[in-house]
Amino acid sequence: MLPYERISHAIGDSTAKGNTALIPFMTAGYPEPEAFIDTLRAVASVGDVVEIGVPFSDPMADGMTIQRSSFSAIENGVTLNWIFEQLEQSGNDIESPLVMMSYLNPLLAFGYDKLAKRARDTGVCAFIVPDLPFEESEEIRLTLEAHGVGLIQLVTPATPDNRLKMLSEVSRGFLYAVTITGITGGHSGLPNDLADYLDKVSSVSSLPVCAGFGIRSAADVINVGRHAAGAIVGSALVEVLEREEDPATFLRNLR
Amino acid sequence: MLPYERISHAIGDSTAKGNTALIPFMTAGYPEPEAFIDTLRAVASVGDVVEIGVPFSDPMADGMTIQRSSFSAIENGVTLNWIFEQLEQSGNDIESPLVMMSYLNPLLAFGYDKLAKRARDTGVCAFIVPDLPFEESEEIRLTLEAHGVGLIQLVTPATPDNRLKMLSEVSRGFLYAVTITGITGGHSGLPNDLADYLDKVSSVSSLPVCAGFGIRSAADVINVGRHAAGAIVGSALVEVLEREEDPATFLRNLR
Amino acid sequence: MKALIDAEEAKKLLAASIAGELPDERGRFGPFGGQYVPETLMPAFQRLEKGIAEHLHSGAFQAAYRSELRTWVGRPTALTHAPRLSEKWGVEVWIKREDLAHTGAHKINNAIGQALLAKQLGAKRIIAETGAGQHGVASAAACARVNLPCRVYMGAVDIERQAPNVDRMHRLGAEVFPVETGDKTLRAAIDEALREWVSDPAGIYYLLGSAVGAHPYPYLVRELQSVIGEEARAQMVESAGGLPHAAFACVGGGSNAIGLFYPLLGDTQIELIGVEAGGTGDKLGQNAATLATGTPGVLQGSYSMILQDTDGNVQETHSISAGLDYSGVGPEHAFLQTIGRVTYVAVNDNEALEALEELCETEGILTALETAHAYGYAKKWAQDNPGKRILIGNSGRGDKDMPTLRQYPARTKVNVAI
Amino acid sequence: MKALIDAEEAKKLLAASIAGELPDERGRFGPFGGQYVPETLMPAFQRLEKGIAEHLHSGAFQAAYRSELRTWVGRPTALTHAPRLSEKWGVEVWIKREDLAHTGAHKINNAIGQALLAKQLGAKRIIAETGAGQHGVASAAACARVNLPCRVYMGAVDIERQAPNVDRMHRLGAEVFPVETGDKTLRAAIDEALREWVSDPAGIYYLLGSAVGAHPYPYLVRELQSVIGEEARAQMVESAGGLPHAAFACVGGGSNAIGLFYPLLGDTQIELIGVEAGGTGDKLGQNAATLATGTPGVLQGSYSMILQDTDGNVQETHSISAGLDYSGVGPEHAFLQTIGRVTYVAVNDNEALEALEELCETEGILTALETAHAYGYAKKWAQDNPGKRILIGNSGRGDKDMPTLRQYPARTKVNVAI
Numbered sequence A, B: 001m002l003p004y005e006r007i008s009h010a011i012g013d014s015t016a017k018g019n020t021a022l023i024p025f026m027t028a029g030y031p032e033p034e035a036f037i038d039t040l041r042a043v044a045s046v047g048d049v050v051e052i053g054v055p056f057s058d059p060m061a062d063g064m065t066i067q068r069s070s071f072s073a074i075e076n077g078v079t080l081n082w083i084f085e086q087l088e089q090s091g092n093d094i095e096s097p098l099v100m101m102s103y104l105n106p107l108l109a110f111g112y113d114k115l116a117k118r119a120r121d122t123g124v125c126a127f128i129v130p131d132l133p134f135e136e137s138e139e140i141r142l143t144l145e146a147h148g149v150g151l152i153q154l155v156t157p158a159t160p161d162n163r164l165k166m167l168s169e170v171s172r173g174f175l176y177a178v179t180i181t182g183i184t185g186g187h188s189g190l191p192n193d194l195a196d197y198l199d200k201v202s203s204v205s206s207l208p209v210c211a212g213f214g215i216r217s218a219a220d221v222i223n224v225g226r227h228a229a230g231a232i233v234g235s236a237l238v239e240v241l242e243r244e245e246d247p248a249t250f251l252r253n254l255r
Numbered sequence C, D: 001m002k003a004l005i006d007a008e009e010a011k012k013l014l015a016a017s018i019a020g021e022l023p024d025e026r027g028r029f030g031p032f033g034g035q036y037v038p039e040t041l042m043p044a045f046q047r048l049e050k051g052i053a054e055h056l057h058s059g060a061f062q063a064a065y066r067s068e069l070r071t072w073v074g075r076p077t078a079l080t081h082a083p084r085l086s087e088k089w090g091v092e093v094w095i096k097r098e099d100l101a102h103t104g105a106h107k108i109n110n111a112i113g114q115a116l117l118a119k120q121l122g123a124k125r126i127i128a129e130t131g132a133g134q135h136g137v138a139s140a141a142a143c144a145r146v147n148l149p150c151r152v153y154m155g156a157v158d159i160e161r162q163a164p165n166v167d168r169m170h171r172l173g174a175e176v177f178p179v180e181t182g183d184k185t186l187r188a189a190i191d192e193a194l195r196e197w198v199s200d201p202a203g204i205y206y207l208l209g210s211a212v213g214a215h216p217y218p219y220l221v222r223e224l225q226s227v228i229g230e231e232a233r234a235q236m237v238e239s240a241g242g243l244p245h246a247a248f249a250c251v252g253g254g255s256n257a258i259g260l261f262y263p264l265l266g267d268t269q270i271e272l273i274g275v276e277a278g279g280t281g282d283k284l285g286q287n288a289a290t291l292a293t294g295t296p297g298v299l300q301g302s303y304s305m306i307l308q309d310t311d312g313n314v315q316e317t318h319s320i321s322a323g324l325d326y327s328g329v330g331p332e333h334a335f336l337q338t339i340g341r342v343t344y345v346a347v348n349d350n351e352a353l354e355a356l357e358e359l360c361e362t363e364g365i366l367t368a369l370e371t372a373h374a375y376g377y378a379k380k381w382a383q384d385n386p387g388k389r390i391l392i393g394n395s396g397r398g399d400k401d402m403p404t405l406r407q408y409p410a411r412t413k414v415n416v417a418i
């Protein structure tokens, strides 16, 4: 099984049990770098797949919460290399497949080839790159895939149908359905026409569809779960980490 | 004898005695309007001719001292009409011929015809108008002269010779030789080439020549007296009035 | 010095004016103008008159002057059609953009011209007065350009309210001399500059900033500012398809207005309207509406209309715009009013502020507070003259007015839900 | 994404560039450029690309755009010969006067063009970012002119140091949104504007102010700014009697520089020199000399040179001039550097200040702090190239910099005894 296939499998396992797959997002090394691996284990103990955020100086698709966590992590010395080192030192025994969410520039600076290898070796099965549209992705995508690491595509309510179809075909692991037009961390609730949108995306995609942006509560997860395979929980979890509450408890309560 | 002839006579009387004629300048009604006539009497008791300043809002040829006195007098209600009223009420018994120094606009506002009559009736024998060059003076000059009141012309070190000659011919009462290029109230002393300048002016003029601007001390009066018939003392006297010292004593000490 | 002129006389004088025969050799526009200056300055004035006669219309001087206008000042300035303002007002509005001239106002046309003349006449240094600071900045820039030292006299009150311009003068290498006497605004600054000039009439060139003062200044400034009206006239014909029915300009000393109006005097079908500062009210001291409410007199060198009391003392004025805050006005305007060729009206502080805001919002042009007065009246005029074509002299930009405008918060036009 | 290009390839790419074939259909200038944007914005970018293809070079759009440039912006801007500076430097100095454009900088060329485009594309409102505030003011003015609401994102640090421009934006009816995140300067403002755009990609038009960002912005901005170089080229031939030996422009994002350089690319004998902000030193964080000292990377939508650490985090910059204080640069400049057609150098804060002062004193032109960098390097270049003819892009005026300049008192040039 290729690394990125582990992701769809894990999601499939969850949905097979009648659950909505839960994909928590956490900024690496936030709020305390020392607690990174412990936090990751706690999150992975509930999450079917875990998304690890690589901090970046210009998180242009993120709202205040993730911006804050990102700037703080950078100040505390969290880098892509450091994250890999931590994962390596952890013994690679985390069961849930890992996904890395990073803006393009840190990946570019790291080097695609090295990136693909280190990812494969540390259980990172795929990447989400919010400022990399498919059209610009060829080089990194092919390099990653050469090592079995996938590039997850995003679709949004503004994505035209033909493009939606195209993106669903080239995505790996799952298809990321952004619930809103907007940045992460919105508090205005999920849109009314969410069901139609997710049904449409799911009908087009042969990959599992996971919805993200603005999912904050168990009700949201239930709501999303009726029309998608999984729910991605980002800012809400980062806020929990920020308040130094127990992430596993928070996540269990979302189920 | 025409009123303006009284001026040259008074100067002549003084020089005949071997004196330098003294022409003190005082801003009317400064510092206290109530004291105007008393101050005038005191000043006239020493001065051969007395120059009364009519306050004006834009005394562009005057330095700080006379500006200050002028603004203060205006605030205290001193006007040309008020000055005439005070002179009328004083009984017209001041012996020294009076000269009024005024910028043009207050005279214009007053009306030239009325001005000439009130001047003649109050012992004002001539006018000095610092912003009225000869070329612009015809109307007021003829009106004043119709009542025997003169218009005193000024010459300066910058006046070309042919113009100096012209001005000396049309002046009445005396010829006012400005000692410096500059405004009233200068403290930088009299210029080194003063003697040559005054000698030249005196040689051209058939009228007595009186020098003014920057004359502050007995030494200045002596200095000027060697080359001119009279000395005009303005800012220095206004400062004396400002300090509420006795003007007569100050003036006597200049002799 | 009579100011009353009968219809016949007025007609003759207008013809003389259009024929370029005024001022006459005594510096008069009909009864107005003249040369009321201290004897100490007479040689300097005579030198200046001679210099003007010799150089101003000489080929060499005009070539140098026109070249500076074109390549340094940025002339011709644009003529802008204002479609949204036109729609709101119901007339066809055209704007002559002196705000685009170097240093931000029409003042530079005059400043560079006189600076070139001063150089020609061998002056060792230049002094200037300033109200809004625009003439000070223009003089500072022009003096730098021709390499002459420059000192600018500016009232303490104006230094306060036109702070950005004070900084600019300093940067441009000029010395700014704060005037603490008199009314501490433009009039006091002129008095102080004259005092300085008297101290060195041979070495100093006095670069007067408006069409005021003793002859030959009103004439000199008019000649240097007429480029505004010459350009505007040609541009109207070319771009607007014809001359305007009316032209509007604000009037402080009157230099931008005379610059716009003079080349249009002969087009007698054009209504010419000068707009003065109505300040906060009609009473003496509440405004600077010299022509609209003043009386004849002599101030700072010329016989014109002034704001004065019955004793002939010049009165303080009030205007929200420093550049209009002056108790006198150029004698040629007094003349044009007397012969009935130009109408002079007043617009108050609030109307000017509203006009400034309206122009910002509709056309994206931030005009000077002085200039805003012209818009304020044009708007009223438009109500009675729907469908007409008008030309507004946009004498300067409003950047310098920020300290004043900050006291009047802008009503933002962002009105969609965001 | 390799940045190394051999000589043969460079020659081919230069030819393609001169022929107008770049960017290619993927928005690339050689390896640089591209379109790195969130998926949410992809439809908006595609709409924009389509809109540009349809309108930008259409007769109707060009007529409207050129008409606004001529009648509202005040183009052509002057070309000024600088005789005194020429004498001091020993070269023949010519200055292209974008400071005379409406609102005081070249930014307006782009702003009015994009505002017209936004109107054409049916946008409901406009957002823009600004550093020095010049683009913010230009956007506010352009939006008023075309009647669209405008919100400007501006870093809190820049709001402080460019206060006059903040006031002007308010007056012109724009909302100024203070950005308190990130470095609180231009980069953070762009991030924040992008976040806003993501929230309403269909209703918002993002009016980007420099030749940076994702395709098609670098192309669009270049096309709208090329009027600078087109005019300057013709004016040099007409007024200076020939093309310059070298042309200089300051480079922040690079819009005024590309506007000046692009029409001169084919005149390969002209040395083209872009001048970046050297700040206070050579170290990362002390300057904004992206091309001179940066490395390739992706920032805010395009692959170009950026100032970053080895982990790919973009670094804060320092420059005395807000408009150059940016860690990125337009991809076409990275390209022109790589193929060797344009040289990029840095000038530090002090050198820029001195140059600003020298220009004030010699030519009476108060330039922007950004622009002053171009003079700072031109002066050095002149030392090694006596007798040559040079062209300097005077991108804007310095009025907005008064709060900063006030910290550096002017050495007054009044040096005669008074």
Ligand SMILES: Cc1ncc(COP(=O)(O)O)c(C=O)c1O
Pocket: C105, C106, C131, C132, C133, C134, C135, C209, C210, C211, C250, C251, C252, C253, C254, C255, C256, C257, C322, C323, C324, C368, C370, C371, C395, C396, C397
């Ligand atoms: C922009 C502007 N307009 C008008 C004026 C008024 O002067 P004038 O009446 O001489 O045109 C000034 C004076 O400073 C000014 O700055």
Ligand SMILES: Cc1ncc(COP(=O)(O)O)c(C=O)c1O
Pocket: D105, D106, D107, D131, D132, D133, D134, D135, D209, D210, D211, D250, D251, D252, D253, D254, D255, D256, D257, D322, D323, D324, D368, D370, D371, D395, D396, D397
């Ligand atoms: C006057 C001026 N010049 C230059 C710049 C730098 O921008 P760009 O490199 O896009 O021309 C700015 C930016 O605000 C500016 O205001």
